[in-house]
Amino acid sequence: xxxxxxxxxxxxxxxxxxxxxxxLEDGSIxxxxxxxxxxxxxxxxxxxxxxxxxxxxGLSELSIxxxxxxxxxxxxxxxxxxxxxxxxxxxxxxxxxEEQLEKxxxxxxxxxxxxxxxENCFKTYTNxxxxxxxxxxxxxxxxxxxxxxxxxxxxxxxxxxxxxxFGDCIEFVQIQLNYIDWDLxxxxxxxxxxxxxxxxxxxxxxxxxxxxxxxxxxxNELLKGMRPDExxxxxxxxxxxxxxxxxxxxxxxxxxxxxKDNIATFSGGGDLSDEEKNVLAGIADSMKVGVPCTACRxxxxxxxxxxxxxxxxxxxxxxxxxxxxxxxxxxxxLPAEKRPESCISCGACAAVCPQQIDIPAVMSxxxxxxxxxxxxAELCRQREEAAxxxxxxxxxx
Numbered sequence: 001x002x003x004x005x006x007x008x009x010x011x012x013x014x015x016x017x018x019x020x021x022x023x024l025e026d027g028s029i030x031x032x033x034x035x036x037x038x039x040x041x042x043x044x045x046x047x048x049x050x051x052x053x054x055x056x057x058g059l060s061e062l063s064i065x066x067x068x069x070x071x072x073x074x075x076x077x078x079x080x081x082x083x084x085x086x087x088x089x090x091x092x093x094x095x096x097x098e099e100q101l102e103k104x105x106x107x108x109x110x111x112x113x114x115x116x117x118x119e120n121c122f123k124t125y126t127n128x129x130x131x132x133x134x135x136x137x138x139x140x141x142x143x144x145x146x147x148x149x150x151x152x153x154x155x156x157x158x159x160x161x162x163x164x165x166f167g168d169c170i171e172f173v174q175i176q177l178n179y180i181d182w183d184l185x186x187x188x189x190x191x192x193x194x195x196x197x198x199x200x201x202x203x204x205x206x207x208x209x210x211x212x213x214x215x216x217x218x219x220n221e222l223l224k225g226m227r228p229d230e231x232x233x234x235x236x237x238x239x240x241x242x243x244x245x246x247x248x249x250x251x252x253x254x255x256x257x258x259x260k261d262n263i264a265t266f267s268g269g270g271d272l273s274d275e276e277k278n279v280l281a282g283i284a285d286s287m288k289v290g291v292p293c294t295a296c297r298x299x300x301x302x303x304x305x306x307x308x309x310x311x312x313x314x315x316x317x318x319x320x321x322x323x324x325x326x327x328x329x330x331x332x333x334l335p336a337e338k339r340p341e342s343c344i345s346c347g348a349c350a351a352v353c354p355q356q357i358d359i360p361a362v363m364s365x366x367x368x369x370x371x372x373x374x375x376x377a378e379l380c381r382q383r384e385e386a387a388x389x390x391x392x393x394x395x396x397x
Contacts (some may be wrong), residue, residue: 015251117150153176201243323369
């Protein structure tokens with residue numbers, strides 16, 4: 001296993017993310033396979049394990065806690081997160097933190113994160129009534145958190161505001177990073193911001209929810225021709241290992257074979273050559289869909305609604321590539337009058353667009369995509385109801 005450094009700790013370059021655990025036919029976590037995967041990870045040098053309050057409707061913490069219970073506490077690093085990004089009836093820092101410790105079966109967390117601090121929930125994290133920031137700083141002072149950080153899907157232009165608010169209490173940052181989002185989500189700029197602040201990077205979504213594990217027959221054959229003994233997924237992991245800012249790459253492994261393959265990737269094999277990186281960059285370009293906006297901003301000058309059209313087009317391209325929750329969360333954070341559905345189709349933007357993009361048509365399609373896509377508020381409601389049921393069941397035992 002390759003190792004890097006984060007917050008003064010020797011950390012395995014591969015971290016076991018527990019958002020997509022193996023499941024049985026009834027949808028419950030396959031704890032037997034989970035134990036086998038955890039045992040294999042421990043045997044092969046993986047020492048970083050990441051969970052979160054909402055994963056698997058609150059059952060991920062229980063699962064990883066059971067799997068790690070047989071090992072000495074000092075033999076692994078456990079990370080958990082406070083769900084301030086979710087729509088909740090109340091943000092009970094103490095109640096949730098104590099519950100997390102109990103579910104994981106530990107007295108402290110090695111790494112703890114303010115979960116997904118972004119445009120959508122920044123007002124929650126900064127609300128003095130909830131006291132979220134100060135509560136976890138105090139838990140760190142008490143030794144119940146060893147290292148405090150945050151995860152975020154914030155756009156690059158909002159990341160610095162987030163970091164300025166939390167200040168020196170933040171020791172590391174977890175971001176979505178892969179060779180597609182390097183450009184698509186401006187992750188290159190995010191990495192630059194974190195490098196400037198000397199903050200280690202922990203990577204989430206290295207395979208874009210599995211999309212980068214299968215690139216289509218032509219691209220798969222191209223990569224297999226260059227590295228016949230390696231999986232398509234390994235290319236994304238090897239690309240990430242070329243970035244010196246990256247300390248840990250989290251992988252949400254959902255079966256034992258994925259665990260074996262990923263450990264093999266992070267335990268040996270050569271780095272990507274310049275030729276291989278160029279091939280991967282070409283594949284990334286070929287996979288991108290959407291509109292060729294260059295963010296020249298000519299379109300914004302005459303927009304009667306004052307829309308940030310380049311930002312909306314970038315979000316449209318992101319959602320066009322893969323329907324996921326990040327874009328709906330970002331749009332939900334905007335005032336209603338600044339969302340794509342506020343476009344009045346006057347055509348002033350399209351008339352001056354050097355790329356000849358039919359912007360009103362794109363805004364109309366984007367609005368429809370959002371209306372038919374994942375509903376962040378509804379998902380949070382369902383998760384909170386599931387968590388309440390679990391707490392009620394536990395109290396009844």
